[in-house]
Amino acid sequence: MIFGRYPSRDKQDKAIAVSAKKFRSAVGSDTSNGLFGNMALYSRVSGSVGLITLQNPPVNALSAVVRQSLIDLMDRALSEPEVKSVVICGQNGKFCGGADIKEFRSDMTGPPLVPMIDRLELSSKPVVAAIEGVALGGGLELALGCHYRVAHSKTRLGLPEVTLGLLPGAGGTQRLPRLVGIPAALELITTGRHVTAAEALQLGLVDFVTDHNTIEAAVKLALSVAGKSLDSRRISTCKCPRPPYADALFEEAMQRVRRSARGAIAPVACVQAVHAAATLPFARGMEQEKQLMATLFTSGQARALQYQFFAQRAVSRWSTPSGARWDTSKPRPVHKVAVIGLGTMGRGITVALAQAGLSVVAVETHEKQLMEAKRVVSGMLERGAKRLGAPPALDKINYSCEIQAVADVDLVIEAVFEDMVVKKTVFRQLSAICKPGTFLFTNTSGLDIDELAAQTRNPELVVGMHFFAPAHVMKLLEVVYGRRSSSQAVATAMKIGKNMDKISVAVGNCSGFVGNRMLRPYLDQAFFLLEEGATPELVDQALEEFGFAMGVFRMSDLSGLDIGWKVRKAKEMVSKTHQDCRYSPLGDLLCERGRFGQKTGRGWYQYDKPGGRVAKPDPWLHSFLEKYRAQRGFVARRIDHQEVLERCLYALINEGFRILEDRIASGPEDIDVIYVLGYSWPRHRGGPMFYAQMVGLSRILEKLEYYHQLHLDIPSLQPCSLLRKLVANGRPPIHKWVEVIKNPHSHL
Numbered sequence: 001m002i003f004g005r006y007p008s009r010d011k012q013d014k015a016i017a018v019s020a021k022k023f024r025s026a027v028g029s030d031t032s033n034g035l036f037g038n039m040a041l042y043s044r045v046s047g048s049v050g051l052i053t054l055q056n057p058p059v060n061a062l063s064a065v066v067r068q069s070l071i072d073l074m075d076r077a078l079s080e081p082e083v084k085s086v087v088i089c090g091q092n093g094k095f096c097g098g099a100d101i102k103e104f105r106s107d108m109t110g111p112p113l114v115p116m117i118d119r120l121e122l123s124s125k126p127v128v129a130a131i132e133g134v135a136l137g138g139g140l141e142l143a144l145g146c147h148y149r150v151a152h153s154k155t156r157l158g159l160p161e162v163t164l165g166l167l168p169g170a171g172g173t174q175r176l177p178r179l180v181g182i183p184a185a186l187e188l189i190t191t192g193r194h195v196t197a198a199e200a201l202q203l204g205l206v207d208f209v210t211d212h213n214t215i216e217a218a219v220k221l222a223l224s225v226a227g228k229s230l231d232s233r234r235i236s237t238c239k240c241p242r243p244p245y246a247d248a249l250f251e252e253a254m255q256r257v258r259r260s261a262r263g264a265i266a267p268v269a270c271v272q273a274v275h276a277a278a279t280l281p282f283a284r285g286m287e288q289e290k291q292l293m294a295t296l297f298t299s300g301q302a303r304a305l306q307y308q309f310f311a312q313r314a315v316s317r318w319s320t321p322s323g324a325r326w327d328t329s330k331p332r333p334v335h336k337v338a339v340i341g342l343g344t345m346g347r348g349i350t351v352a353l354a355q356a357g358l359s360v361v362a363v364e365t366h367e368k369q370l371m372e373a374k375r376v377v378s379g380m381l382e383r384g385a386k387r388l389g390a391p392p393a394l395d396k397i398n399y400s401c402e403i404q405a406v407a408d409v410d411l412v413i414e415a416v417f418e419d420m421v422v423k424k425t426v427f428r429q430l431s432a433i434c435k436p437g438t439f440l441f442t443n444t445s446g447l448d449i450d451e452l453a454a455q456t457r458n459p460e461l462v463v464g465m466h467f468f469a470p471a472h473v474m475k476l477l478e479v480v481y482g483r484r485s486s487s488q489a490v491a492t493a494m495k496i497g498k499n500m501d502k503i504s505v506a507v508g509n510c511s512g513f514v515g516n517r518m519l520r521p522y523l524d525q526a527f528f529l530l531e532e533g534a535t536p537e538l539v540d541q542a543l544e545e546f547g548f549a550m551g552v553f554r555m556s557d558l559s560g561l562d563i564g565w566k567v568r569k570a571k572e573m574v575s576k577t578h579q580d581c582r583y584s585p586l587g588d589l590l591c592e593r594g595r596f597g598q599k600t601g602r603g604w605y606q607y608d609k610p611g612g613r614v615a616k617p618d619p620w621l622h623s624f625l626e627k628y629r630a631q632r633g634f635v636a637r638r639i640d641h642q643e644v645l646e647r648c649l650y651a652l653i654n655e656g657f658r659i660l661e662d663r664i665a666s667g668p669e670d671i672d673v674i675y676v677l678g679y680s681w682p683r684h685r686g687g688p689m690f691y692a693q694m695v696g697l698s699r700i701l702e703k704l705e706y707y708h709q710l711h712l713d714i715p716s717l718q719p720c721s722l723l724r725k726l727v728a729n730g731r732p733p734i735h736k737w738v739e740v741i742k743n744p745h746s747h748l
């Protein structure tokens with residue numbers, strides 16, 4: 001066949017090695033900065049095609065040395081008379097994951113991307129991008145600078161810069177609208193959504209899609225277009241198609257991003273940049289892109305979002321204070337899993353497991369509830385399958401009313417009612433029924449894992465797996481190790497989480513674990529603020545302006561006030577007299593009056609009917625608060641947004657420091673990932689611990705001291721010793737906090 005002379009991987013690797021050697025001697029000065037191994041490589045294929053392979057594992061990011069290498073090798077291809085066209089591909093089946101994000105926080109060196117891509121586009125010889133795996137961000141922008149794009153059918157393409165607080169700043173905002181039109185470009189750039197190769201073909205983003213060897217297909221195309229005019233293939237020279245309704249489109253896009261961005265600035269800048277593409281010549285549009293990018297690039301939001309990007313990957317490298325670690329602990333293979341209890345959580349967990357390809361035994365003791373659960377789970381699976389265009393995994397699940405049905409499973413996830421007595425009974429039963437070695441995991445949201453483990457014959461097999469509702473949708477999983485959990489049990493829970501496409505964070509065992517433990521002081525402050533004169537609307541507005549999707553009271557109405565009430569009653573908090581420590585019974589009093597939130601049509605707000613969604617201020621609640629204050633000797637005062645944020649958020653952050661000090665979380669990234677993915681903390685603020693660093697640890701300490709002096713009966717406002725120590729140690733950057741935690745005498 002025509003590609004008979006296409007080199008085998010062996011031959012290609014030899015060519016690569018020669019080129020690498022030359023490159024090394026050419027950039028001899030780079031030997032000192034450890035950049036070797038990260039480059040692009042050159043070989044000649046089919047006689048007249050120069051093949052440039054990006055080689056920077058794991059995602060072929062466009063680091064300084066890759067960019068320099070790409071420029072040099074393009075020059076070489078252009079200068080070789082035998083070469084008539086060029087193909088650019090990426091090593092290991094990945095075209096390119098974009099600019100090297102790690103470089104963004106250091107002094108940017110090396111040749112900039114924009115002129116590099118411009119030069120590529122200006123090339124007199126056709127350049128074809130052979131896109132496999134991913135073409136994201138700068139990777140896609142590089143492909144847009146090429147004259148043709150061939151993609152493998154399994155490729156994902158996109159401009160996700162907005163998720164990093166940036167915009168596609170290497171011409172993406174100017175070339176994409178010219179290629180695919182304004183509506184599609186606006187949508188892709190403002191959301192950062194990845195598209196499949198099939199959709200990319202439909203949009204005109206790529207020219208060909210292949211199921212076979214992409215590089216072969218690209219070389220074939222490169223051979224066929226050699227010598228042909230490139231005039232119509234240079235996207236920068238094309239006019240941006242401008243529909244007659246363009247103004248309305250931009251107006252609508254701006255409103256949409258402002259509504260959904262919750263204060264994030266990058267989506268707004270993305271709309272402005274695409275607007276420049278629609279209204280300005282290419283060169284002026286590029287100027288606009290550069291200016292907008294410069295503002296974003298240096299913003300705290302970009303820092304926060306990039307921190308969160310790396311944090312979400314760092315949490316997979318877990319460790320425990322006892323020395324168990326991700327790289328030395330091997331998970332055990334799991335094929336069959338049981339879910340005990342098919343309430344809201346159990347149903348979601350069942351769906352997530354089945355969608356991950358695991359066989360599930362779903363157990364619910366009452367036949368009627370079992371049938372109802374089956375109906376709901378099947379519906380969820382069918383809807384999910386429709387979205388993905390795949391068959392629903394209905395046959396993965398066996399339903400049973402008998403707990404004995406779990407006898408042969410490899411792992412059980414208990415998801416019964418959140419009550420220690422009930423859970424203990426279930427664990428005793430499971431320990432007796434299950435085959436030896438079965439992992440027994442619990443979906444408790446805060447009960448003591450050790451106490452549950454103590455009910456079993458093999459406490460080392462017990463781990464907490466705290467899912468967030470809806471369990472088949474939410475990305476977060478808290479994996480909670482107890483005092484006796486084996487490293488294999490933790491590794492298995494982390495692996496199952498990954499199989500379900502979750503981001504799992506391993507944390508220690510304490511009441512509420514990380515997420516709910518930090519939530520307690522936050523909620524307490526919100527209640528105390530009501531007692532002191534605030535309204536639910538004021539508190540919620542301050543938190544929503546900060547960036548939370550919902551303020552604490554709207555959220556409480558949505559999830560149901562009765563849930564927390566039951567827990568408080570179980571802990572005897574409701575009946576206890578609280579002498580030394582302030583306790584607000586406001587939530588309990590509302591529940592006693594049947595106000596459970598949206599489900600009853602009344603809570604902190606009023607709704608037009610039970611189940612209604614639109615929260616309206618409730619005059620009854622306001623007068624109830626007035627009477628409450630009068631009865632209990634509170635004098636209402638004016639409370640502003642700043643106080644709401646400082647009291648609620650700093651109390652939560654203070655608990656975060658306590659969690660670090662207690663080694664419940666192994667680093668601030670764990671907490672920040674949990675809060676962004678599980679508690680709707682605004683992603684562009686990085687997470688509570690990152691936010692603390694941005695605000696300044698001294699300021700947090702000073703404010704906590706101030707509020708604690710005013711409220712000596714609120715211990716959660718007392719600054720924790722780790723916070724004091726970090727301030728005393730000169731407020732080290734967040735990545736150095738762990739050193740202070742590990743070494744009590746640290747001066748860094």
Ligand SMILES: CC(C)(COP(=O)(O)OP(=O)(O)OC[C@H]1O[C@@H](n2cnc3c(N)ncnc32)[C@H](O)[C@@H]1OP(=O)(O)O)[C@@H](O)C(=O)NCCC(=O)NCCSC(=O)C[C@@H](O)CCCCCCCCCCCCC(=O)O
Binds near residue numbers: 141293
């Ligand atoms: C690619 C993925 C989809 C792969 O997913 P997968 O699950 O397979 O793997 P992981 O996600 O676990 O990743 C593995 C590993 O790789 C690291 N990594 C991934 N991508 C990158 C990257 N782009 N750079 C660096 N490192 C990367 C990842 O961290 C993992 O390693 P770890 O050790 O952490 O476990 C997936 O990884 C993914 O989605 N990646 C991100 C894709 C992306 O977002 N790309 C866009 C990058 S930003 C960009 O491209 C910008 C360009 O548009 C423009 C750049 C122009 C710059 C101009 C600068 C101008 C500045 C002006 C300032 C003026 C200021 C002044 O005035 O002074």
